[in-house]
Structures are given as C-alpha cells and as structure tokens.
Amino acid sequence: MKNTSSPNAYVKGKTLTVIKAIDVGKVDRIINLAQNESCYGTPPSVSKAVVERLKTIERYADVSCRQMRQAIGTVYGVDPDHIIGGNGSEELLDVVARLYARNGDEILYPQYSFLQFPIVAYRVGATPVAVTNKENFSLDVDAILAAVTEKTKILYVANPNNPTGIYTPSSQIDRLVEQLPKHIVLVLDAAYAEYCDAPDYTSGMEYVEKYPNVVVTRTLSKAYGLAGIRAGWVYTNGKIAAAMNNMRGIGNVNALAQAATIAALKEQDFVKDVQQKNKIERDRANQKLGELGIDVVKTETNFLLLNLPNGGANELLKYLAQRGVMTRTNEDYGLDDYLRITLGNRQDNDFFLQLISEFITK
Ligand SMILES: Cc1ncc(COP(=O)(O)O)c(C=O)c1O
Incomplete structure (x- = not known):
C-alpha cells in the first residue's frame, strides 16, 4: 500500500524566530x-591556538572538556567538576529545558527578556509564561513568585537582560534565590556579565553551591569575542552538573572552540x-x-x-x-x-x- 502520510513533528514549524531579513542599501560597507x-x-593568541589545533583536526575533541573546564575553574575560582561546556550558552539553556520540563509544564521568564527562553520552552512542549515587569523594565520578584504554579519547572532570568540591557541588583536576586521553591530550577543567564560594572551586580555564581536549584550560564560570545566559534559554559551544583552532562550532546564543544576558550581565558x-x-x-x-x-x-x-x-x-x-x-x-x-x-x-x-x-x- 502506498503510504502518503508525512512525518508529524512534535514541535510546530512556526513558533518564534530570531532570524530576520533586513533590506540593506547599496553601500560599500555593512x-x-x-x-x-x-x-x-x-587577541592573536586565540587564533594561534585555533590554527595549532587545526593541525590535528582529524582527532576528536576531548568530550569531557577537561582542560577547558580547568581553565574556567582557575579564572573564576569554581570547581571544574561543576562546570559543563556548551556549544554556546544557548545550548545549555536548551539542555536545562530538556532535562527539567515536559509537555504541560510551565517555564517562567520575565517579560521583555531573551527570546530563547520561550523558544526552548516550545521545543520541549512546555508553556512559556512571561511575567510582567515593574516600570522601567525592572524585574518584579514578587510577581515572579506569585506566578509560580505546581506546573512551574524552570525560571530563566537574564542578568543583565537582553534586549533591555538593564541589570537586576544582587538584593533582588538574593530574594529570588531565597524565596523561589527549591524544586524549580533557577537559571541565571549572565551572558553580558563582563560589561556590567554596577557595584551591586552579581552573576549569581556565589549561590550555586549553597542552593540545590541554581544554574549560572556564561558565554565566550560577548566580551571574549568568540561568538562564531560557539563556546559557553554552565556552573551549577554537582547533582545538576551530572544530569546536564548526561543530557548534552557528546562532543558538543568542538576542538577549535575548546582551544580558543582556553587561550582566551588567559587574556584577562x-x-x-x-x-x-x-x-x-x-x-x-x-x-x-x-x-x-x-x-x-x-x-x-x-x-x-x-x-x-x-x-x-x-x-x-x-x-x-x-x-x-x-x-x-x-x-x-x-x-x-x-x-x-x-x-x-x-x-x-x-x-x-x-x-x-x-x-x-x-
Ligand atoms: C541573554 C543572552 N543569553 C544567551 C545568549 C546566547 O549566547 P551564546 O549562545 O552565543 O553563548 C545571548 C546571545 O545574544 C543573550 O543575549
């Protein structure tokens, strides 16, 4: 019998997208x-490290990212065993969603925040729930806590935030970490941490070992200038790190990205x-x-x-x-x-x- 049915995707073909076409004039330079x-x-040391690794590119990358994690651990003063490398930090936001949310669950995020938060929710069939901010786009901790239901599994907070650019002071993050139910994973996305010089800013790394549910994501895409090579990382407690390690793709950080990261971290x-x-x-x-x-x-x-x-x-x-x-x-x-x-x-x-x-x- 002729089978005319087509594959049935679990994720809708059209949800949100970050890809846009813009009409550009005829100009010499974009x-x-x-x-x-x-x-x-x-810095030149980064391209040098990438070129060096290219010479043995027939060899797989270290799937455990051992040297890269050690380099991160040294620079940021954290346990390398509690770090997971990612193909950019976006991959790690996605890994958290795939680990902790399913069809019917809810994923919270503040209104006017990174578009990937609802996108990763859609990918796993969960419902993205945007929580209204205070005036001036500032995070409303009380509104977030009030939006928690028995279906809530993850809360994503970008600090500083994209696209508003504002940061949430540590006193507010303190309250959030303290009062959010501990079975909900709190992802603090600190992609722009390096640019924030407010004295009361925290990327949230200090909460990681004290609380059972805190995940901090970082990236080499911004201040380190490695957007095209795809390198990010997560710092979290041992239990979540072990789970994320099982969920991530094997070889998710390619050999050139690992070499570039190790070199870039030496260039503080x-x-x-x-x-x-x-x-x-x-x-x-x-x-x-x-x-x-x-x-x-x-x-x-x-x-x-x-x-x-x-x-x-x-x-x-x-x-x-x-x-x-x-x-x-x-x-x-x-x-x-x-x-x-x-x-x-x-x-x-x-x-x-x-x-x-x-x-x-x-
Ligand atoms: C808030 C935020 N988080 C994460 C990312 C993802 O960064 P990457 O996947 O390049 O590490 C971006 C990129 O623009 C971002 O704006």
Whole structure:
C-alpha cells in the first residue's frame, strides 16, 4: 500500500524566530550592529591556538572538556567538576529545558527578556509564561513568585537582560534565590556579565553551591569575542552538573572552540580593555543620544535600547539599513517602539550617531 502520510513533528514549524531579513542599501560597507557581538575581535593568541589545533583536526575533541573546564575553574575560582561546556550558552539553556520540563509544564521568564527562553520552552512542549515587569523594565520578584504554579519547572532570568540591557541588583536576586521553591530550577543567564560594572551586580555564581536549584550560564560570545566559534559554559551544583552532562550532546564543544576558550581565558587584560572601551563608548553614545532628545534605556551591556514611538523605531531601522548600518527592531519582544543597537568601535559609533542625528533633524 502506498503510504502518503508525512512525518508529524512534535514541535510546530512556526513558533518564534530570531532570524530576520533586513533590506540593506547599496553601500560599500555593512556595519552589523544587530547581534550584540563584540567589535574588538580576539587577541592573536586565540587564533594561534585555533590554527595549532587545526593541525590535528582529524582527532576528536576531548568530550569531557577537561582542560577547558580547568581553565574556567582557575579564572573564576569554581570547581571544574561543576562546570559543563556548551556549544554556546544557548545550548545549555536548551539542555536545562530538556532535562527539567515536559509537555504541560510551565517555564517562567520575565517579560521583555531573551527570546530563547520561550523558544526552548516550545521545543520541549512546555508553556512559556512571561511575567510582567515593574516600570522601567525592572524585574518584579514578587510577581515572579506569585506566578509560580505546581506546573512551574524552570525560571530563566537574564542578568543583565537582553534586549533591555538593564541589570537586576544582587538584593533582588538574593530574594529570588531565597524565596523561589527549591524544586524549580533557577537559571541565571549572565551572558553580558563582563560589561556590567554596577557595584551591586552579581552573576549569581556565589549561590550555586549553597542552593540545590541554581544554574549560572556564561558565554565566550560577548566580551571574549568568540561568538562564531560557539563556546559557553554552565556552573551549577554537582547533582545538576551530572544530569546536564548526561543530557548534552557528546562532543558538543568542538576542538577549535575548546582551544580558543582556553587561550582566551588567559587574556584577562584583553577582556578588561574590552570592558573599558565598551563603557567609554556606551557613555559617549548615551550622552549624544540624550542631546538628541532620544530616550535610551539605562544599559549595563554592549548594546543600547532606544525608545522611538509612533513607528520611529522601524523608520530609523530602515534609514540606518539603507546606509549600511544593521540594527534590530523588537516587535517579536513586544517592544514595537524600541530599536536595539549594538555598540561598535569609535568610528562605527560616530557613524551611526551622525546618521541618527540626521534622521532626527531631517
Ligand atoms: C541573554 C543572552 N543569553 C544567551 C545568549 C546566547 O549566547 P551564546 O549562545 O552565543 O553563548 C545571548 C546571545 O545574544 C543573550 O543575549
């Protein structure tokens, strides 16, 4: 008998997506300020380590990421056995969802936060539940606690947050860690930690060994400049680490990513330099945009969120794209009036600031 049925996917073909097409004008140079990448590259030692490992690329990577985990443990002062490497931190957000949530469960996350949180929920058939923030996008701990039901399995919190750029002070994270029921996994996504210089900021690493349910995710994609090679990691307690280790793909961190990570971690002065340059550029851009009368969310990251109501965000996106500058609108986040711009180097920032000034005064 002829079988005409087609495969039936458990996950819908169309949910949310982070991939967008933007019309770009005919220009000599495209400046990509849409993806929150670093504009400062990596030190030469990183490419050297990658090229060196390429010479024996017929050999598998170390599936246990032993050296990489030791290097992370040394730099961050944590137990390497409680670290899991990832193919970027996004993979690790996904591993947590696959481990702890199923069809019918609920996954909480604050409103206007990283799009991957609902996406990983959809992937496992769980229901993503966005919790309303306070004014100014700040995290509402009480609202989060009130949103917990018997179906809640995971809470994701990005700190600092994407796309708003704001951070949640440690006093609020303290309260959350303390009061969240301990059978719910609390994932603190600290992808932008390196850029945050607020004195009362914490990435949450200090909670990991004290609580049974805390997972901190970190990435080499941002300040370390390794977005394209895919390297991230998790620090959590031994029990969760063992479970995550079983769930992750074997060989999930490829050999080049491991070599690059080990080399990049030795370059802490480089990372400090990136932090400083980013801060200087962030202050400059904030000041200039303020002078232009544009409302910018107070950010602790390498990107800015501009409030441009009445279609202004989309218009500015098009204006910049026609001139080769790629930025990101945020309708998929429910933030139609906002444009997100990643900070570039001084020259690129001067260019986009000049274009915005033209746009405003045209
Ligand atoms: C809040 C947040 N978390 C995690 C990531 C994922 O980073 P990666 O998978 O490159 O480590 C991003 C990337 O933009 C992000 O904005």
